[in-house]
Amino acid sequence: MSHLDLMHTWERVIRRSQLPLGFSQGFNPHPKMNFASACAVGTTSDGEYMDIELTRDMPLEEVKEALDRAMPPAFEVTQMKVVEGKVPSLMSIMERASYRLRLEFVDDVTQQQLDAAMEEFFKREEITVFRYKKNSKDKKPVNIRPGVFEIRMEAEGKYAVLHILVQTGNDFNVRPEEVAYGLMSAGMPAVLNVVRIHRNGLYLLDKKGNLITPLDVV
Amino acid sequence: MRDWIEDNLLGKVEKPLRYQGNEMNAVHKDWDSTTLRMVFAFPDVYEIGMSHLGLSILYHQANEEPDCLMERVFAPWVDMEGMMRENNIPLFSLESCRPVKDFHGMAFTLQYEMSYSNILNMLDLAGIPLRWWERSDDDPLIFMGGPCAYNPEPLADFADVILIGEGEEMNLEFYQVWADHLRAHGGKMNKKELLDEVVNIPGVYVPRFYDVTYDEAGRVTAVTPNHPDAPRTIVKRFLKHMDNAFFPEKPIVPYLDVIHDRAMLEVQRGCTRGCRFCQAGMLYRPVREKTVGELEEQARNILCNTGHNDLSLTSLSTSDYTSVDILLRSLIAEMAPRNISVSLPSLRVDNFSMNLANEMQKLKKTGLTFAPEAGTQRLRDVINKGVLEANLESVARMAFSSGWSKIKLYFMMGLPTETDEDLDGIAALAYKVIQIGDEIRRENGGKGPSPQVTVSVSGFVPKPFTPFEFEPQVRGEELRRRQRYLRDKIKHKRVTYHYHDSQVSYIEAIFAKGDRRLGQVLYRAWEKGCKFDGWGEYFYMDWWMEAFEECGLDPEFYAYRQIPYDEVLPWDHISCGVRKDYLIREHQKAMRAETTIDCRTGQCHACGACQDLDVKLDLKGGWLRVNTNAVPQD
Numbered sequence: 001m002s003h004l005d006l007m008h009t010w011e012r013v014i015r016r017s018q019l020p021l022g023f024s025q026g027f028n029p030h031p032k033m034n035f036a037s038a039c040a041v042g043t044t045s046d047g048e049y050m051d052i053e054l055t056r057d058m059p060l061e062e063v064k065e066a067l068d069r070a071m072p073p074a075f076e077v078t079q080m081k082v083v084e085g086k087v088p089s090l091m092s093i094m095e096r097a098s099y100r101l102r103l104e105f106v107d108d109v110t111q112q113q114l115d116a117a118m119e120e121f122f123k124r125e126e127i128t129v130f131r132y133k134k135n136s137k138d139k140k141p142v143n144i145r146p147g148v149f150e151i152r153m154e155a156e157g158k159y160a161v162l163h164i165l166v167q168t169g170n171d172f173n174v175r176p177e178e179v180a181y182g183l184m185s186a187g188m189p190a191v192l193n194v195v196r197i198h199r200n201g202l203y204l205l206d207k208k209g210n211l212i213t214p215l216d217v218v
Numbered sequence: 219m220r221d222w223i224e225d226n227l228l229g230k231v232e233k234p235l236r237y238q239g240n241e242m243n244a245v246h247k248d249w250d251s252t253t254l255r256m257v258f259a260f261p262d263v264y265e266i267g268m269s270h271l272g273l274s275i276l277y278h279q280a281n282e283e284p285d286c287l288m289e290r291v292f293a294p295w296v297d298m299e300g301m302m303r304e305n306n307i308p309l310f311s312l313e314s315c316r317p318v319k320d321f322h323g324m325a326f327t328l329q330y331e332m333s334y335s336n337i338l339n340m341l342d343l344a345g346i347p348l349r350w351w352e353r354s355d356d357d358p359l360i361f362m363g364g365p366c367a368y369n370p371e372p373l374a375d376f377a378d379v380i381l382i383g384e385g386e387e388m389n390l391e392f393y394q395v396w397a398d399h400l401r402a403h404g405g406k407m408n409k410k411e412l413l414d415e416v417v418n419i420p421g422v423y424v425p426r427f428y429d430v431t432y433d434e435a436g437r438v439t440a441v442t443p444n445h446p447d448a449p450r451t452i453v454k455r456f457l458k459h460m461d462n463a464f465f466p467e468k469p470i471v472p473y474l475d476v477i478h479d480r481a482m483l484e485v486q487r488g489c490t491r492g493c494r495f496c497q498a499g500m501l502y503r504p505v506r507e508k509t510v511g512e513l514e515e516q517a518r519n520i521l522c523n524t525g526h527n528d529l530s531l532t533s534l535s536t537s538d539y540t541s542v543d544i545l546l547r548s549l550i551a552e553m554a555p556r557n558i559s560v561s562l563p564s565l566r567v568d569n570f571s572m573n574l575a576n577e578m579q580k581l582k583k584t585g586l587t588f589a590p591e592a593g594t595q596r597l598r599d600v601i602n603k604g605v606l607e608a609n610l611e612s613v614a615r616m617a618f619s620s621g622w623s624k625i626k627l628y629f630m631m632g633l634p635t636e637t638d639e640d641l642d643g644i645a646a647l648a649y650k651v652i653q654i655g656d657e658i659r660r661e662n663g664g665k666g667p668s669p670q671v672t673v674s675v676s677g678f679v680p681k682p683f684t685p686f687e688f689e690p691q692v693r694g695e696e697l698r699r700r701q702r703y704l705r706d707k708i709k710h711k712r713v714t715y716h717y718h719d720s721q722v723s724y725i726e727a728i729f730a731k732g733d734r735r736l737g738q739v740l741y742r743a744w745e746k747g748c749k750f751d752g753w754g755e756y757f758y759m760d761w762w763m764e765a766f767e768e769c770g771l772d773p774e775f776y777a778y779r780q781i782p783y784d785e786v787l788p789w790d791h792i793s794c795g796v797r798k799d800y801l802i803r804e805h806q807k808a809m810r811a812e813t814t815i816d817c818r819t820g821q822c823h824a825c826g827a828c829q830d831l832d833v834k835l836d837l838k839g840g841w842l843r844v845n846t847n848a849v850p851q852d
Contacts, residue, residue, distance in 0.1 A: 005474055015526075016523065018522075072473075
């Protein structure tokens with residue numbers, strides 16, 4: 001699902017829930033909803049965050065009940081907190097994203113091959129991948145190495161499960177499939193297909209550098 | 219199967235949500251506890267099919283029947299089809315992700331001729347033999363309906379059953395007979411027996427129960443029933459009143475941005491303006507309106523159940539709904555505070571509609587679209603489009619003064635009797651509108667964006683059951699000359715000129731008025747790879763022409779021939795209520811450029827709908843006001 005489709009879906013959920021959604025002023029009023037991070041088409045997720053602004057105070061349980069009634073299949077609100085006053089946007093405070101990917105290789109792979117590629121990946125200072133420029137067929141090189149913090153891989157015959165922790169946010173963003181390409185440039189056997197991309201969660205860093213969620217901050 | 223498809227295919231295709239289902243308000247019924255299981259097949263992509271109100275009505279209505287189940291399937295886009303074929307994945311339904319072949323029936327809706335090749339392709343992808351005589355009792359029953367079903371002859375080889383007319387009542391009767399049959403046969407079908415039973419339901423047409431004879435020139439000489447119960451004429455089904463007609467108040471809400479991503483509410487059915495090119499205007503007679511009270515109630519429920527932020531009041535011409543101003547004002551008053559906009563899909567070229575437009579779009583001033591259809595008054599009288607040049611001028615003046623800056627004008631090219639003078643008229647109208655816009659902008663001190671006009675021209679396709687069914691289509695080479703002629707006439711940097719492909723409209727004309735023999739052509743064209751013909755990039759004229767040649771049929775015979783009034787037409791055994799003699803009268807008046815006034819004014823022209831069918835005009839707000847076309851005096 002594209003980010004735009006997701007935003008429309010949420011607007012409709014809130015409208016169906018009959019909650020008093022706030023709207024921006026102006027000629028084209030927009031519902032006051034903000035998302036932490038856009039998810040690419042085809043990516044599933046267990047950890048998304050959004051802010052919504054209501055026009056009056058309501059007990060959280062009531063809001064949750066109303067949303068649950070209006071939710072389409074496969075969507076679930078797991079936790080909610082009240083945010084008072086002006087706060088920075090979710091998008092601007094996000095720093096880390098963790099993903100789980102399933103890779104399909106051309107041939108069977110061994111754990112040793114994967115471990116060697118991971119070691120090589122972190123040894124290097126630059127891991128270059130190519131990104132398409134907006135509205136153009138040209139590609140530009142991007143060094144993703146500084147934005148990749150953790151990689152774990154488990155070989156399963158022709159498949160491997162890849163767990164990664166990468167940078168996200170307004171300044172720099174590493175896309176999960178780019179880590180797979182980067183690993184190939186570090187000697188990992190050729191990937192035939194990225195079967196499934198799943199986002200486990202989005203995080204901020206506390207003062208000690210530990211991962212925390214936006215709900216821990218409120 | 220769903221997991222495998224999600225893991226291995228959906229990641230690689232454009233818009234995977236097309237194949238995923240699971241939307242809000244989609245109906246998931248228990249497979250084993252239903253008797254009759256059907257899949258509604260829309261022969262185009264998801265975004266188009268899900269914008270279609272007919273699907274929504276028939277899908278939800280079928281699923282409200284305790285013993286019926288209806289799921290959905292759309293034509294997979296070319297990328298997905300390739301992967302499905304490569305991996306031997308058969309066409310599957312969205313709801314339960316089951317092979318279409320596992321259902322008892324597959325219902326195709328016939329909305330436009332250029333989707334026919336997709337029907338064949340979908341059957342093939344489903345692993346269902348294409349022609350009825352190749353199918354066994356274990357294959358699904360293939361049934362079809364919709365506006366193109368009024369001349370279903372080109373599809374006679376592929377359909378088991380065609381349902382003629384409005385489906386709400388007929389379909390339920392059909393499902394009931396079918397479900398009873400399944401119960402009596404332990405859940406299996408004996409198609410021969412089943413057809414013997416359903417042929418007795420009014421509106422049901424079983425093409426194989428009719429023999430067609432042709433003369434040496436290829437003209438149909440007779441269509442004769444070969445089954446004792448098959449009626450000589452199949453008369454369309456219709457709802458006598460729209461009050462209390464089934465309407466889905468919990469429609470599916472797509473995740474994907476579909477073409478009409480809004481709540482749709484049908485305010486009335488039918489249109490009696492009598493435009494002579496318009497097939498829908500003849501097929502859905504007479505006009506039957508819903509009450510304001512019922513519409514308000516339905517609007518409330520639909521918006522509450524979908525969460526849409528836009529409500530569209532649909533029908534063939536909503537601004538003709540006799541209580542449209544009352545309805546609009548009340549809906550806007552209720553919806554505006556909730557930031558829900560209310561809109562009409564099309565506007566007539568008159569001040570009344572313009573006031574409505576102002577009412578609707580107090581905030582947003584996007585483009586406005588009008589359809590004068592022809593460039594001169596003479597030709598507009600020929601086609602009975604009651605638009606005067608003065609209407610258009612005053613409407614353009616109002617539009618520009620109320621803040622619109624972009625106006626789109628729709629025209630048809632190749633209408634009967636058209637000359638270059640009529641094309642000059644199109645260019646002149648566009649220039650006139652720009653000139654009006656410039657004047658108003660100057661009066662306002664040159665503020666705001668410069669006025670822009672888009673002229674959009676499509677090729678005229680003569681359709682069955684219209685006064686122009688006798689008319690030939692203008693030849694391709696001549697149409698292209700006219701396109702160039704008009705293009706050279708429009709040399710203004712703020713007038714954009716769009717033209718639709720003439721080759722596609724040639725094939726459309728052939729199939730619109732085609733007979734049974736076109737089934738072979740369609741089959742041959744599909745074998746060559748024809749599909750998504752309505753999508754320019756997949757239309758291959760050469761394949762179609764080769765298919766005609768290989769079948770020994772002359773495409774020009776179908777599209778370019780003036781048909782005499784007394785010739786037997788391939789669809790003469792089907793009746794939409796409007797009599798052929800009325801169409802002939804209207805054709806003669808067209809040739810004399812005489813107009814016919816809307817019967818909603820109280821003047822009946824005895825078209826046949828109210829005379830031969832047990833139905834009357836049902837207008838809730840009294841006779842239509844005739845003076846709505848008048849130009850204001852100020």
